[in-house]
Amino acid sequence: MVTSSILVLFLLGLTAASVLAVAARILHVKEDPRVVSVEACLPGANCGGCGYPGCSAAATAVVNGDAPPELCVAANMETATRIAAIMGSEVQFKEPKVATNICSGGSRANLLFDYKGVEDCRAEALLYGGEKSCGIGCIGLGTCVKVCGFNAIRLSDAGLPVVDWNACRSCGKCAEACPTGAIRISSVASVLLHLNQTDDCLAPCMQKCPAQINVRRYIQQLKQGDMRGAMLTIKEHNPLPLAVGRVCPAPCENICRRKIVDEGVAIHTLHRYVADWEMQSGTRVNLHCNPPSGHKVAIIGGGPAGLSCAYFLRRVGHEPVIFEKREHIGGMMRGIIPEYRLPAKVVDWEVQTILNLGVETRTGVAFGRDVTLADLEKEGFEAVFIATGAWKVPPLGIDNDDAEGVLDSISFLHGVGHVYTDLRGKTVAVVGGSNTAMDVVRSAARLGAEVVALVPCIQRKMSANKEEILRAVEIGGDLRYMTAPLAIEVENGAVSGVTYCDLAYDNPEKPVGEPKPVSGTKAFVRADMVIAATDRLVDDGPLCDAEGKPMFKKDKKTGGITANPTTLQTDIPNVFVGGEVHTGRSILIQAVADGRRAARAIHFHVTEGAVPEPDNQQVQVIPESILKDMRVNYSIPRVQEPLISMDERRHTFKEEVAGSIAYEKARKEASRCLRCGLTCYDADAGAEYTLDEDVTVINAPGGE
Amino acid sequence: MDYFMLFVSAIFINNIVLVQYLGTCPFMGTSKSTDVAIGMGAAVIFVMLMATAFTWPLQHYVLTPYGIGYLQTIVFILVIASLVQFVELFLKKVIPPLHASLGLFLPLITTNCAVMGVAIMVQRSNYSFVKAMAFSLASGIGFLIALVIISSIRERLDVSPVPTVFRGIPVALITAGVMSLVFLAFQGMAA
Numbered sequence A: 001m002v003t004s005s006i007l008v009l010f011l012l013g014l015t016a017a018s019v020l021a022v023a024a025r026i027l028h029v030k031e032d033p034r035v036v037s038v039e040a041c042l043p044g045a046n047c048g049g050c051g052y053p054g055c056s057a058a059a060t061a062v063v064n065g066d067a068p069p070e071l072c073v074a075a076n077m078e079t080a081t082r083i084a085a086i087m088g089s090e091v092q093f094k095e096p097k098v099a100t101n102i103c104s105g106g107s108r109a110n111l112l113f114d115y116k117g118v119e120d121c122r123a124e125a126l127l128y129g130g131e132k133s134c135g136i137g138c139i140g141l142g143t144c145v146k147v148c149g150f151n152a153i154r155l156s157d158a159g160l161p162v163v164d165w166n167a168c169r170s171c172g173k174c175a176e177a178c179p180t181g182a183i184r185i186s187s188v189a190s191v192l193l194h195l196n197q198t199d200d201c202l203a204p205c206m207q208k209c210p211a212q213i214n215v216r217r218y219i220q221q222l223k224q225g226d227m228r229g230a231m232l233t234i235k236e237h238n239p240l241p242l243a244v245g246r247v248c249p250a251p252c253e254n255i256c257r258r259k260i261v262d263e264g265v266a267i268h269t270l271h272r273y274v275a276d277w278e279m280q281s282g283t284r285v286n287l288h289c290n291p292p293s294g295h296k297v298a299i300i301g302g303g304p305a306g307l308s309c310a311y312f313l314r315r316v317g318h319e320p321v322i323f324e325k326r327e328h329i330g331g332m333m334r335g336i337i338p339e340y341r342l343p344a345k346v347v348d349w350e351v352q353t354i355l356n357l358g359v360e361t362r363t364g365v366a367f368g369r370d371v372t373l374a375d376l377e378k379e380g381f382e383a384v385f386i387a388t389g390a391w392k393v394p395p396l397g398i399d400n401d402d403a404e405g406v407l408d409s410i411s412f413l414h415g416v417g418h419v420y421t422d423l424r425g426k427t428v429a430v431v432g433g434s435n436t437a438m439d440v441v442r443s444a445a446r447l448g449a450e451v452v453a454l455v456p457c458i459q460r461k462m463s464a465n466k467e468e469i470l471r472a473v474e475i476g477g478d479l480r481y482m483t484a485p486l487a488i489e490v491e492n493g494a495v496s497g498v499t500y501c502d503l504a505y506d507n508p509e510k511p512v513g514e515p516k517p518v519s520g521t522k523a524f525v526r527a528d529m530v531i532a533a534t535d536r537l538v539d540d541g542p543l544c545d546a547e548g549k550p551m552f553k554k555d556k557k558t559g560g561i562t563a564n565p566t567t568l569q570t571d572i573p574n575v576f577v578g579g580e581v582h583t584g585r586s587i588l589i590q591a592v593a594d595g596r597r598a599a600r601a602i603h604f605h606v607t608e609g610a611v612p613e614p615d616n617q618q619v620q621v622i623p624e625s626i627l628k629d630m631r632v633n634y635s636i637p638r639v640q641e642p643l644i645s646m647d648e649r650r651h652t653f654k655e656e657v658a659g660s661i662a663y664e665k666a667r668k669e670a671s672r673c674l675r676c677g678l679t680c681y682d683a684d685a686g687a688e689y690t691l692d693e694d695v696t697v698i699n700a701p702g703g704e
Numbered sequence B: 001m002d003y004f005m006l007f008v009s010a011i012f013i014n015n016i017v018l019v020q021y022l023g024t025c026p027f028m029g030t031s032k033s034t035d036v037a038i039g040m041g042a043a044v045i046f047v048m049l050m051a052t053a054f055t056w057p058l059q060h061y062v063l064t065p066y067g068i069g070y071l072q073t074i075v076f077i078l079v080i081a082s083l084v085q086f087v088e089l090f091l092k093k094v095i096p097p098l099h100a101s102l103g104l105f106l107p108l109i110t111t112n113c114a115v116m117g118v119a120i121m122v123q124r125s126n127y128s129f130v131k132a133m134a135f136s137l138a139s140g141i142g143f144l145i146a147l148v149i150i151s152s153i154r155e156r157l158d159v160s161p162v163p164t165v166f167r168g169i170p171v172a173l174i175t176a177g178v179m180s181l182v183f184l185a186f187q188g189m190a191a
Helices: A002-026 A033-041 A055-063 A077-087 A121-128 A143-147 A173-177 A188-193 A204-208 A215-223 A227-235 A241-247 A267-281 A304-316 A344-355 A373-378 A409-415 A435-446 A466-474 A588-608 A646-651 A663-670 B002-013 B024-029 B034-063 B069-094 B096-102 B105-111 B113-124 B129-158 B169-184
Strands: A097-101 A153-155 A161-163 A183-187 A296-300 A319-324 A360-363 A383-386 A406-408 A427-431 A450-455 A478-481 A483-491 A494-504 A523-526 A529-532 A575-577
Touching: A002 B069, A033 A055, A033 A077, A055 A077, A097 A161, A121 A143, A143 A153, A143 A173, A173 A183, A183 A188, A188 A304, A188 A588, A204 A215, A215 A227, A215 A267, A215 A663, A227 A241, A227 A267, A241 A267, A241 A344, A241 A588, A267 A663, A296 A304, A304 A319, A304 A344, A304 A383, A304 A588, A383 A588, A406 A409, A409 A435, A409 A529, A427 A435, A427 A494, A427 A523, A435 A450, A435 A466, A435 A529, A435 A646, A450 A483, A466 A478, A494 A529, A575 A588, B002 B129, B024 B129, B024 B169, B034 B069, B034 B105, B034 B113, B034 B129, B069 B096, B069 B105, B069 B113, B113 B129, B129 B169
Parallel strands: A296 A319, A296 A383, A319 A360, A383 A575, A406 A529, A427 A450, A427 A529, A450 A478
Antiparallel strands: A097 A183, A153 A161, A483 A494, A494 A523
């Protein structure tokens, strides 16, 4: 029995072994020793951040050439170098990415559900569609914290995830686990190139700002004393904070949610405060720039749009060259906007910050005259951004509008201080109601002239900033609303005055459309100079080809070059356009926004060949953000900018009219910010100032 | 009707894991996610069918006629182990993703008492070859169902407020116990 047992088992074992031996021979899988070596280099986190199911699969992908040596998100450059050595290749630059939380709402958004059994965001969202009425905001149960394999996320006291950027390996687990998309993985380039989308958690101010500046974030950073962080937040969307902080009409403030209960937050003042902090510190905040990509881009025009485009292109890694007709970079910011609003030294500092990033400039080069599209193409520029602005002031179109003493606003403002130094005893008539017109009024008044402005509409309908109108009146400008010039009167070949008439709307109760002249209202005003400041148009002279035909289609309404509204791409695929040459006369922040939009499009154009339209792009204010009713608990009076005295205004051009505020005031103003999301806001904002005399408790916190 | 009852019996009434308590190791080890559970279940069905297909003739044409039935256990272990090795070689060559996802658990089938148990039960019940194959298929399906059910529950448990000390295998064992009680309710439905 023993013998037969041994024999049977031996034979069976032999058979099995033989079968397996044959099978092993036939089914043999040759393993690349490099896979083993590469896998040994990887940290074995198996996090999946690289997009492969584990380190083994990632190593196979590297060896097969499907992934680069620097694919591992959890490893450092040393690992990538070791893998590259195994593969005999070189490590490419990999832009660092980190997770960021876009929600500031926390538990303040309206609670829809109160289910006690679930303690996980995914489950809550799965079962009940999320805790909040806002589909974007953080639910606050910390699923992201649980799934993070690198201990890079914690929940703050307010129940919001805080990412430790040093520990984050951007593996993407948190973003994957977050059911509302409140956590995202982003790099500097992706933040710079991101356009607002309806599925972002956007405060109303951020929606209204053409440049899409993350207002609530920089205000919070300012409040916490993180000025560098605030500056970096602003510079994610605005490379010209000093200029914008001085001359922007701040559309963001008009829609500030705080306006429902008291005055809106002085966003513009805080913006300027942060910008001034950097300039006054004397050192520039370091900005991350990707290494040069080798893609060259020509930018025609060194104004705000051109500078903005150059700045963003450089930061994402391209090589922009600015071609400027004048000797100075800065466009209308330098020499046209008066010194008392935007000093040249401020513009120079700001421009230098951008040039320091590695932006090349060629001044004294006029497009169409010294350089053409063909020349640029020949020189190796892969894309061209045209931002030549709107510098042409249309003639008034009335009798004697070319008489001696009739000027356009740009020439006048350009000559203030050197051509026009003293206008005492003279009368200046200004025609128009734009910001430029108000600049003319103020400058002429400062030079000692008596100024009369013929404004063709009611004050509310003027395109000038409210502040500018106020300053023009304060300094003695006689603004005659609802008037239009009929003819310029001439004596001995020079201007002697303007005859004008009154205007009226068809329905004075509802001032819509263009007002019409009222017969029998002819009047005369004596004037030694008449300055046309009605509008500014695009000078299309340089935008024609060699045969004199226009190269681009023009928008009849704005007079600007037509282009795709998202990509700013013209009919010539590698030519982009932005700023006033596209929009017609507009505000500075719009030019900055256009520069960024164009930089995004150019980036995709030169790297991928096509410009993707972002999904769900936010083009108008999202209805959820316009709350009709709200309650806040503390009312703090809005900060007032310090202004120099009227006497000083009359005697100096160099001093800025509006000054910067002190840190304590800025901090207190920042605490008025409600940190809004789409539907949420911080009703307790400003609680830390309860004991101040000027703070009023409106509602008891926590009460109904 | 015979085959129907055989299936119902093997899948539910005498479920290999929840009633017979065989193959608990892969039942716990591979039931964290439903995807892996389905892969493991499919592999077990395949190995069970192969094991029965090989052990049934071995029993009927070698062990029983030559009076060496006492070698059943050791012979079956040898055959099943060889088979699993073969399957591993096969999967590695032909379906590498499945091989990668099963990873450590495939060799586990070598010593999986569920496979061994089914092979022995088939002999004890004196099933014909076809019935034996049907029984092992049904047992495999029973294993797959049990695995899928517990993996679905465990996926939910992962996001539920389980006390820290009970997280993972402890709560899975408790769940398996409750599931066993549920499956015991099938007892008495048929022979």
